[in-house]
Amino acid sequence: MLDWAQxxxxxxxxxxxxxxxxxxxxxxxxxxxxxxxxxxxxxxxxAKAQLQSEYAELNGKIQWYCLDYWGERLQLPITELxxxxxxxxxxxxxxxxxxxxxxxxxxxxxLVTNAHPDSLSLKLERTDLAKYIDTLIxxxxxxxxxxxxxxxxxxxxxxxxxxxxxxxxxxxLPILTAAQNFGIKHLLAVANPDSQQHARTINEFPAITxxxxxxxxxxxxxxxxxTAN
Ligand SMILES: [Mg+2]
Numbered sequence: 001m002l003d004w005a006q007x008x009x010x011x012x013x014x015x016x017x018x019x020x021x022x023x024x025x026x027x028x029x030x031x032x033x034x035x036x037x038x039x040x041x042x043x044x045x046x047a048k049a050q051l052q053s054e055y056a057e058l059n060g061k062i063q064w065y066c067l068d069y070w071g072e073r074l075q076l077p078i079t080e081l082x083x084x085x086x087x088x089x090x091x092x093x094x095x096x097x098x099x100x101x102x103x104x105x106x107x108x109x110x111l112v113t114n115a116h117p118d119s120l121s122l123k124l125e126r127t128d129l130a131k132y133i134d135t136l137i138x139x140x141x142x143x144x145x146x147x148x149x150x151x152x153x154x155x156x157x158x159x160x161x162x163x164x165x166x167x168x169x170x171x172x173l174p175i176l177t178a179a180q181n182f183g184i185k186h187l188l189a190v191a192n193p194d195s196q197q198h199a200r201t202i203n204e205f206p207a208i209t210x211x212x213x214x215x216x217x218x219x220x221x222x223x224x225x226x227t228a229n
Contacts, residue, residue, distance in 0.1 A: 001206045002214070004221040007186055008165040010102055011155075012133070013146075013163040014113040016171035016193030019123060024090040025194050026054065031085050036074055051182050060174060061148040062140065067116040079118050084099035092195075098218075099132035106223035110135040110159060111167075114145045114175075135159070146175045152182035176205050 015024050028051070037047040054073075060063035067078045067121070104107050111129065113120060117138045125128050140183035143150045156163075167186035168179045180187055189207040192199035199209045208214065 009108045009161040013170035094211045101218045207224040
């Protein structure tokens, strides 16, 4: 499915790829409308409908991921509200072994998320991600999202990865397509980002519902120099 002999650098999305997207879906689709309705006095049905239409309008744009934007728009302390349901923040069960194998095999591992720096901090506080990944990047520092060509250009300038030897893993098909258009050669989709929903059928990219079957190949094609060399 993937040619691990060619892959030196692995760029990883966070939400839905390493962490269960159930937290984010629950927060934005259930908890935030509920708390907004309680605090502002509008009905829950209206709060849900209004937010869904605003989400759809901002889909893929930096504001959609920006906690400052939503805090201002709704006059609510978004990070505090997230903390109310933060017990739902969890790593996918197959991820620790996947990240360990990537690290053991000597590959460069970089987290590249559209999540706001405050969302990233909360997730690092609640999970062990930082234990496995040395470089953690929120695209907010570049002012553009992974959906945009400009982001990939800026990211490549920063990290110096080569398109031909880089794997990018994400659960968003529009984002994978943007990376493909930029020229990233190896792409992998996550078909089951939310543990509470059914896996999707993905035909556009190689896709997994579990990283475990990849481990053997990752380790068989280690990038570490052995003494025999
Ligand atoms: Mg994602």
